[in-house]
Amino acid sequence: MKLKTDVDSSDATPNLFAPRRRRLFVGKRGIAASSLSTAIVFGLIVSVLFVTPGGATVRYAFFNPHEMWVAWIGNPRIGLLAIRDGIFTNVWMFLVSEVLVLALGISIAWIRFSQSPVFVPFRLLATLYTDILRGVPTLLVVMIVGYGLPTLNFGFLSHQSPAVYGVIALTLNYSAYVSEVIRAGIFSVPHGQLLAARSLGLTQTSTMRRVILPQAIRTVIPPLLNDFISLQKDTALVSILGAIEVTRAAQIFSATVFNESGLTVAALFFLALTIPMTRYTDRLMARDRARRLAGS
Amino acid sequence: MSEVVLELDGVVKRFADNEVLRGVSLKLHRHEVACLIGASGSGKSTLLRCANLLETIDGGSISLFGQPLGDRRIDPDLVRRHMGMVFQSFNLFPHLSVIDNILLGPVYALKRKRADAYDEALALLDRIGLRDRADEYPERLSGGQQQRVAIVRSLAMQPSLLLLDEVTSALDPTLVGEVLDLLTDLAHNGTTMLIATHEMNFARDVAQQIVFLEKGVLVEQGAPDQVFNHPREEATRKFLERVR
Ligand SMILES: Nc1ncnc2c1ncn2[C@@H]1O[C@H](COP(=O)(O)OP(=O)(O)O)[C@@H](O)[C@H]1O
Ligand SMILES: [Mg+2]
Numbered sequence: 001m002k003l004k005t006d007v008d009s010s011d012a013t014p015n016l017f018a019p020r021r022r023r024l025f026v027g028k029r030g031i032a033a034s035s036l037s038t039a040i041v042f043g044l045i046v047s048v049l050f051v052t053p054g055g056a057t058v059r060y061a062f063f064n065p066h067e068m069w070v071a072w073i074g075n076p077r078i079g080l081l082a083i084r085d086g087i088f089t090n091v092w093m094f095l096v097s098e099v100l101v102l103a104l105g106i107s108i109a110w111i112r113f114s115q116s117p118v119f120v121p122f123r124l125l126a127t128l129y130t131d132i133l134r135g136v137p138t139l140l141v142v143m144i145v146g147y148g149l150p151t152l153n154f155g156f157l158s159h160q161s162p163a164v165y166g167v168i169a170l171t172l173n174y175s176a177y178v179s180e181v182i183r184a185g186i187f188s189v190p191h192g193q194l195l196a197a198r199s200l201g202l203t204q205t206s207t208m209r210r211v212i213l214p215q216a217i218r219t220v221i222p223p224l225l226n227d228f229i230s231l232q233k234d235t236a237l238v239s240i241l242g243a244i245e246v247t248r249a250a251q252i253f254s255a256t257v258f259n260e261s262g263l264t265v266a267a268l269f270f271l272a273l274t275i276p277m278t279r280y281t282d283r284l285m286a287r288d289r290a291r292r293l294a295g296s
Numbered sequence: 297m298s299e300v301v302l303e304l305d306g307v308v309k310r311f312a313d314n315e316v317l318r319g320v321s322l323k324l325h326r327h328e329v330a331c332l333i334g335a336s337g338s339g340k341s342t343l344l345r346c347a348n349l350l351e352t353i354d355g356g357s358i359s360l361f362g363q364p365l366g367d368r369r370i371d372p373d374l375v376r377r378h379m380g381m382v383f384q385s386f387n388l389f390p391h392l393s394v395i396d397n398i399l400l401g402p403v404y405a406l407k408r409k410r411a412d413a414y415d416e417a418l419a420l421l422d423r424i425g426l427r428d429r430a431d432e433y434p435e436r437l438s439g440g441q442q443q444r445v446a447i448v449r450s451l452a453m454q455p456s457l458l459l460l461d462e463v464t465s466a467l468d469p470t471l472v473g474e475v476l477d478l479l480t481d482l483a484h485n486g487t488t489m490l491i492a493t494h495e496m497n498f499a500r501d502v503a504q505q506i507v508f509l510e511k512g513v514l515v516e517q518g519a520p521d522q523v524f525n526h527p528r529e530e531a532t533r534k535f536l537e538r539v540r
Pocket of ligand 1 (some may be wrong): 311314316334335336337338339340341342343
């Protein structure tokens with residue numbers, strides 16, 4: 001009986017050339033093809049603004065260079081806030097939140113890993129905390145904190161600016177996500193690392209601090225940066241509390257002069273903030289992948 | 297005979313319904329080398345982990361220098377500082393340089409000054425001919441070099457005994473020799489060791505005691521010549537035939 005796996009017994013030389021249609025796009029022709037297809041796709045997208053019935057109106061309302069400039073620099077004569085003056089608020093809100101989120105996220109992850117019986121109530125609390133805060137929309141957390149804390153009428157906690165409540169809300173919300181990311185990172189460290197550290201006589205705490213966490217953090221930097229990008233955008237939600245940040249300034253602008261170009265400016269601001277970070281995150285992930293491939 | 301360092305007495309270990317160690321007893325004296333042999337799955341790794349308190353036992357007792365480790369007042373971290381352990385897969389810390397791998401224990405477990413421990417760590421690296429690689433990361437070293445670093449990492453704690461779990465099994469055959477040579481060297485210098493191994497010739501050369509495990513039962517133990525050349529038990533004979 002002749003099996004399928006038998007060596008081909010015919011003497012014909014096999015053909016190794018790709019079929020004609022797949023040969024079209026190799027070498028220089030490939031570059032030309034990719035440029036052409038890019039131009040067509042982007043052209044089609046932009047052309048929506050020119051061929052649709054409302055295209056001209058949208059172009060005027062959202063992409064009016066003059067109005068965009070006015071929205072950016074503001075106009076004190078008619079009481080218009082400048083979007084550029086809101087930037088500082090967004091930036092300090094996310095910078096402070098990010099530091100707090102990292103600290104709280106690591107602490108929660110740590111508590112959830114701790115073995116000590118004394119920690120049982122804290123472990124329960126930490127689990128409850130992450131479950132709840134990951135489940136509630138960020139906008140709601142912002143409103144609950146922003147309206148709730150002042151109503152408490154409890155000392156300095158109740159007399160803060162909207163931006164401070166924003167920072168508190170974002171920190172609460174995002175540290176729940178970040179603690180999960182860090183936990184996943186901790187799980188990704190091979191068990192042998194723990195065994196090796198403990199067999200050297202390192203305590204649970206030293207093992208975590210010197211061996212597990214440094215490796216965990218390294219692997220979670222890309223997802224962590226993703227969460228931070230998302231946090232930076234969510235500083236816009238604090239506008240609901242009346243904090244004068246970029247989004248709020250843009251909103252005021254459009255409501256006053258009946259032109260939405262301010263919103264475009266606000267969007268550009270967030271893009272200027274996040275695109276370098278998304279690119280950087282992508283690069284990190286590519287480098288990580290390359291290193292893993294080289295390692296195996 | 298000299299002082300008993302490690303003693304296992306009727307040790308039982310279960311994973312759920314699976315009884316992995318069924319009443320294992322053995323004694324390890326100071327300066328003695330004992331080799332644990334047995335098929336894969338016979339419980340060698342489990343025995344070493346129990347000795348190092350990385351697993352809790354379900355019966356019997358283990359003592360180090362006559363102190364029962366089951367006592368609630370025993371601090372497992374202190375116990376482990378006296379027992380070095382080396383693993384099949386090296387388990388070097390990839391985020392630390394070679395020298396920092398070696399210094400981690402002395403600095404963070406023994407709380408010694410880094411500067412004080414540093415010279416000793418360098419001397420240890422010198423001993424395995426890797427002094428010039430001190431500042432490199434483990435991934436840059438060959439498997440044999442990594443395993444030798446892992447061995448001196450345990451030695452840096454100046455342990456009373458070393459537990460070694462098939463330390464050459466993950467190595468390319470050409471690299472096995474350099475690791476076994478280091479262990480032989482340690483044995484000649486009087487290091488107390490309990491070695492799980494499949495290297496029968498090595499076991500015959502360095503061990504004073506051979507312990508044969510099968511399915512968690514200590515079937516036979518004795519001097520190398522007796523176990524290898526005149527095994528009393530049928531199971532031992534069969535196992536030795538298979539590995540030869
Ligand atoms: N953590 C564990 N959980 C459940 N079963 C285990 C675990 N570790 C080892 N075993 C079981 O214990 C038995 C002995 O394993 P091991 O000690 O690794 O043997 P050896 O090192 O001699 O190959 C095996 O049947 C293995 O499946
Ligand atoms: Mg094993």
